[in-house]
Amino acid sequence: MARIASLAGINKERLYNYFGDKRRLFETVLIEELEKLAISLGVNAPGLENIGEYTGCIFDYHAEHPQLVRLLLWEGLAEGPAVNEAARTAHYQRTVAMFAEAQRDGTLNDDLDPAKLVFLLIGLAAWWFAVPQLSRMVTGSDGSASTERSLRRACVVSAAQHLASRHP
Amino acid sequence: MARIASLAGINKERLYNYFGDKRRLFETVLIEELEKLAISLGVNAPGLENIGEYTGCIFDYHAEHPQLVRLLLWEGLAEGPAVNEAARTAHYQRTVAMFAEAQRDGTLNDDLDPAKLVFLLIGLAAWWFAVPQLSRMVTGSDGSASTERSLRRACVVSAAQHLASRHP
DNA sequence: TTAAATTCCAACGCTTTGGTTGGATAATAC
DNA sequence: GTATTATCCAACCAAAGCGTTGGAATTTAA
Numbered sequence: 001m002a003r004i005a006s007l008a009g010i011n012k013e014r015l016y017n018y019f020g021d022k023r024r025l026f027e028t029v030l031i032e033e034l035e036k037l038a039i040s041l042g043v044n045a046p047g048l049e050n051i052g053e054y055t056g057c058i059f060d061y062h063a064e065h066p067q068l069v070r071l072l073l074w075e076g077l078a079e080g081p082a083v084n085e086a087a088r089t090a091h092y093q094r095t096v097a098m099f100a101e102a103q104r105d106g107t108l109n110d111d112l113d114p115a116k117l118v119f120l121l122i123g124l125a126a127w128w129f130a131v132p133q134l135s136r137m138v139t140g141s142d143g144s145a146s147t148e149r150s151l152r153r154a155c156v157v158s159a160a161q162h163l164a165s166r167h168p
Numbered sequence: 169m170a171r172i173a174s175l176a177g178i179n180k181e182r183l184y185n186y187f188g189d190k191r192r193l194f195e196t197v198l199i200e201e202l203e204k205l206a207i208s209l210g211v212n213a214p215g216l217e218n219i220g221e222y223t224g225c226i227f228d229y230h231a232e233h234p235q236l237v238r239l240l241l242w243e244g245l246a247e248g249p250a251v252n253e254a255a256r257t258a259h260y261q262r263t264v265a266m267f268a269e270a271q272r273d274g275t276l277n278d279d280l281d282p283a284k285l286v287f288l289l290i291g292l293a294a295w296w297f298a299v300p301q302l303s304r305m306v307t308g309s310d311g312s313a314s315t316e317r318s319l320r321r322a323c324v325v326s327a328a329q330h331l332a333s334r335h336p
Numbered sequence: 337t338t339a340a341a342t343t344c345c346a347a348c349g350c351t352t353t354g355g356t357t358g359g360a361t362a363a364t365a366c
Numbered sequence: 367g368t369a370t371t372a373t374c375c376a377a378c379c380a381a382a383g384c385g386t387t388g389g390a391a392t393t394t395a396a
Contacts, residue, residue, distance in 0.1 A: 001354065011374055012355085022354065072299055073241050082301040089305040096306065111330070116323040119306045120292065123299075127291035130298060131240055133250040137257040138264065138287040155284040162279070162330045169384065179344060184385065 001025075027083045030075065033068045034088070037061050048102040051121075055160035058125035059153050069129045092118065108164045117164055124156050124163075169193075195251045198243065201236045202256070205229050216270040219289070223328035226293035227321050237297045260286065276332045285332055292324050292331075 001022055005012045019025035037058075045057040062069055075082060082088070096115045103110040112120070128135050128143065141148045169190055173180045187193040205226075213225040230237055243250060250256070264283045271278040280288070296303050296311065309316045 002352095011376095013357090013375090014373070016355065017372090070245060072302065073245060076299045076301050077238060077241060077245075082305070085301070085305060089308070092306045093308075111326060112323055113319070115307045116320065119303055120295070120323070120327055122302070122306075123291055123295035124288065127288070127295060130291075131244045133244050133253070134240065134290070135287055137250070137253060138260045138290075139283045140257070140261075151281070152284065155280055155288070158279060159288055159331055163327055167335075170382095179346095180385085181345085181387090182343070185343095190384070 026071070026074075030071045030083050033065065033071060036065070037068060038091070047107075048098065049107050051108060051164040052157035052161040055121050055125050056153055056157040058122065059128070059156045062126055062129045063149060063153075066129050069126050072126075073130060106166060109166050112163065120163060121160055124159055128152055128156075194239070198239045198251050201233065201239060204233070205236060206259070215275075216266065217275050219276060219332040220325035220329040223289050223293050224321055224325040226290065227296070227324045230294055230297045231317060231321075234297050237294050240294075241298060274334060277334050280331065288331060289328055292327055296320055296324075 001015055002012055004025075005015045008015070015025065019028055040061050041054075041057055044060070045054045048054060096118050099108065099114040099118055102108040103114055108117075132143065135152075136142045139148070143149055143152060169183055170180050172193075173183045176183070183193065187196055208229050209222075209225055212228070213222045216222060264286050267276065267282040267286055270276040271282055276285075300311065303320075304310045307316070311317055311320060
């Protein structure tokens, strides 16, 4: 908390006045970051008929905001309950419903259960940032170079298409 | 450290005698767990001509030993250098070479760069255990029921085939 | 049986961390 | 002007964590 306050250019007492305690600060930030991701997708992502680029947009968001994945991993490693679980579950269920609809009308292939497809696509986009040390060991590059980053993005786009595009 | 010693049924001082300090304990355990995964794959996993089942075996290992993913995530979240990076890099490079060979001889499709394919398949198998809270919110199940677990496995197997199987 | 290890236990020192408090200082409102 | 509010600063507290130490007890070796 002292370090956060210092980086924020305020002092510790302010943090506690604004957010109450560490847990609530974490919750506030995580919820806000998740909302920003959703907004960014609403603005930038195409429809599900272009599932590759849709997933590429998730990748882009994580590339520019690597904090979010760190927050999610931390939440998963911690013992306690998840932050705001009911609302987040509802949000994901709406996404799953969208995917199910797209499978029904033939926009996406229906090889995979829609919920599991959503989960896998999120993973596809986020995995690079979840284990950067592993990505470095496997690919031999740390992913900061812009060429490597766009290669990784292309690979995510292509993989998403393999998983979900119609293949008649 | 006190909790670890207690769970191990010994006392703290033993831990320090055996492993030196916390960092070296972490390194020792991570290296050992990675070796166990490699051994398990050597015993159980089929060749790359059955890439789905190969990835399914990675999934199985993680399902039975969820500690390993937690160690990897922790390593990634921490600031310091990765554990034993040179040896691990060499190991992954050998795996990548195997995949490249399988792409060359037509066992696997060559749509994706082999290193990136290896990385994605690892993610495919590990992602379910990396963010259990997310998997719960998206799928509505916590994955402990054996039916849900085998559905997830089947989904990983199928996805791996989509990504890497030959599709003439 | 005696000597040398190994292990256990409890306490200790030191640092980090989450969180609070008391009062000085600045900004804002009336 | 004064009164109120917000901010800063520094110190403080209590708990937890890493690592050590000084024996006591137990096992092993000679």
